[in-house]
Amino acid sequence: EKSGQLDDKQLKAILKVAQRQPEMLVSFVIDQLKIDRSSLSKVAKYFLRNINVSRCFRKNPNLRKHFIEQLGLIESPSPEDYKLVLSLYKSCNTVIEKYSSIPNLFNSFKTINRFSTFEVVNIF
Numbered sequence: 001e002k003s004g005q006l007d008d009k010q011l012k013a014i015l016k017v018a019q020r021q022p023e024m025l026v027s028f029v030i031d032q033l034k035i036d037r038s039s040l041s042k043v044a045k046y047f048l049r050n051i052n053v054s055r056c057f058r059k060n061p062n063l064r065k066h067f068i069e070q071l072g073l074i075e076s077p078s079p080e081d082y083k084l085v086l087s088l089y090k091s092c093n094t095v096i097e098k099y100s101s102i103p104n105l106f107n108s109f110k111t112i113n114r115f116s117t118f119e120v121v122n123i124f
Contacts, residue, residue, distance in 0.1 A: 005042075006043055011047075015047065015051070019051070022052060022056040023056050023063055025051055026051070026057075026067055028044075028047065029044040029067070030066055030067055030070050037073050038075050038076050039074060039078055040081045040084065045081075053091060
């Protein structure tokens with residue numbers, strides 16, 4: 001384990017404390033993406049999978065806009081990143097209508113060819 005990285009126990013503790021304010025965790029993910037655009041970190045993925053992103057964005061549309069913008073700028077997403085982003089779009093379908101960066105995602109997600117059609121369809 002690298003120095004400075006959070007372990008699973010620490011991630012769970014942070015999630016429990018911040019559960020009532022998920023916008024803090026989304027802001028953290030946005031800040032992380034601004035610093036490192038290469039892909040979603042382990043921490044970012046953990047938080048995004050374990051908070052109610054849809055409810056968070058309904059409460060704070062501006063945060064939603066910034067989040068979607070940062071997702072569109074990911075440079076080297078993994079297949080796992082791609083699946084997570086699509087599942088977030090699915091759970092927050094209003095995001096697609098107002099702040100669609102899906103064309104950007106398809107252009108920037110160079111890994112799309114790694115997916116079988118069945119895998120992509122299963123996400124939707």
